Amino acid sequence: MRFEDIYEECADRVYAYLRFRVRDPGLLEDIFQETFLSVYRNLDKAREAESLRAWVLRIAHRRMVEHFRKISRIKPADAVLIEQEHAAGSAEPAVVDVLTANELLSQLDEDARTILYGIYAEGMTYREMSEIPGIPEGTVKSKCHYAKAKLKQMKEEA
Amino acid sequence: MRQIDKQELAMRYAVGSLPPEQKPIVFSLILEDAEIRALLRDELEWVRRMRSCRAALAPVRKTEMFAKIQVRLMNEDAAGRGTFVQEANEAVLRQFLPGIAFTFIQPVLSS
Numbered sequence: 001m002r003f004e005d006i007y008e009e010c011a012d013r014v015y016a017y018l019r020f021r022v023r024d025p026g027l028l029e030d031i032f033q034e035t036f037l038s039v040y041r042n043l044d045k046a047r048e049a050e051s052l053r054a055w056v057l058r059i060a061h062r063r064m065v066e067h068f069r070k071i072s073r074i075k076p077a078d079a080v081l082i083e084q085e086h087a088a089g090s091a092e093p094a095v096v097d098v099l100t101a102n103e104l105l106s107q108l109d110e111d112a113r114t115i116l117y118g119i120y121a122e123g124m125t126y127r128e129m130s131e132i133p134g135i136p137e138g139t140v141k142s143k144c145h146y147a148k149a150k151l152k153q154m155k156e157e158a
Numbered sequence: 159m160r161q162i163d164k165q166e167l168a169m170r171y172a173v174g175s176l177p178p179e180q181k182p183i184v185f186s187l188i189l190e191d192a193e194i195r196a197l198l199r200d201e202l203e204w205v206r207r208m209r210s211c212r213a214a215l216a217p218v219r220k221t222e223m224f225a226k227i228q229v230r231l232m233n234e235d236a237a238g239r240g241t242f243v244q245e246a247n248e249a250v251l252r253q254f255l256p257g258i259a260f261t262f263i264q265p266v267l268s269s
Contacts, residue, residue, distance in 0.1 A: 007224055012215045015223075019213035029223070036227045037234075105211070120208030123173040145165075148204070 001047060003040050010056040011036075013122060017057055020117050021064060021110075031067055035060040054128035057118075061132050104151050112147040115140055159187075164194045165201075172201035 014035055015028075022028040038059045039046065049055035105113050111133055118124040118132060126144070130137040164187070170176040171184045187194045215223075 004224075007227075011220050011223070015215040015220075016212045020211060032223060033227050033230060037230060040227075040231060116204075117208060117211065119169070120173060120204050121212040123175055125175050145162075 001043075001052075003036075003043060006039055006043075006046060006052065006056065007036060010039075010053060013053055014056060014060045016121070017060055017117070018064060020121075021114070027067060027071075031060065031063045034063045038063065051128045051131070053122075054124065054131040058132050058134070061114075104154060107154060108147050108150065111135065112143050115144050116147050119144060161193070164191070165197050168194055168197040168201045169204075172198060172205045 015032060018028050018031055018035075022031060035056070039056060042059075046052060046055060105116065108116070114133060115129055118129045119126070126137050126140045130140045135143075167176070167180065167184050167187070171181070176184065184194075188198065
């Protein structure tokens with residue numbers, strides 16, 4: 001598979017994933033570029049990957065974690081930034097939804113947030129999701145159920 | 159069928175990762191089982207909420223980012239070639255210049 005094809009297929013996904021996790025736009029761009037530089041340097045491994053999207057997102061996740069270790073200033077994308085991006089083409093209720101969803105998600109740990117995002121926003125399987133932060137499939141499943149139960153309870157209490 | 163299995167089916171159906179051979183099972187369950195209908199409603203709500211968090215990459219920005227990546231790759235290639243040429247030059251000069259002359263020329267090569 002050519003590098004251009006991988007970029008075409010995965011760029012939107014990588015961007016959305018990073019945007020979900022990284023607050024600073026400049027940092028997001030750095031990690032995005034470094035992700036695809038790594039993809040380019042490891043093109044031979046792309047051919048062996050069981051799931052291309054999981055393989056590329058795992059690289060993005062690792063680059064992000066490396067940055068996190070280096071500078072310790074990554075936080076989940078806050079509602080304000082997402083609101084700015086969505087504002088142009090969206091009606092107000094959608095923005096409110098984003099805010100609510102983000103507020104609720106911020107109550108979860110990073111892994112649980114990533115898992116819920118990957119499964120519901122990206123339509124990934126448990127198996128694919130297990131590859132990204134590198135945790136067992138069974139753990140992904142239980143974290144997903146636990147996170148949903150916790151959020152449901154919080155919503156009911158609120 | 160256990161509740162956890164029904165939830166699993168509903169989730170996969172909602173996110174679109176259900177294999178085609180399992181879709182008829184869900185269809186018949188939807189018709190017969192109120193519990194799975196409720197689960198499916200919940201799961202579709204999750205999909206809607208989580209997809210509202212998904213930021214879009216504008217096509218122009220996507221192209222612009224790709225161009226930046228290509229520039230970085232070209233720069234890396236050029237830097238790699240530069241190192242290779244320098245190493246090749248040094249090897250040739252080391253081979254053919256007298257040792258004392260190489261000692262004088264080496265700082266120039268490294269600069």
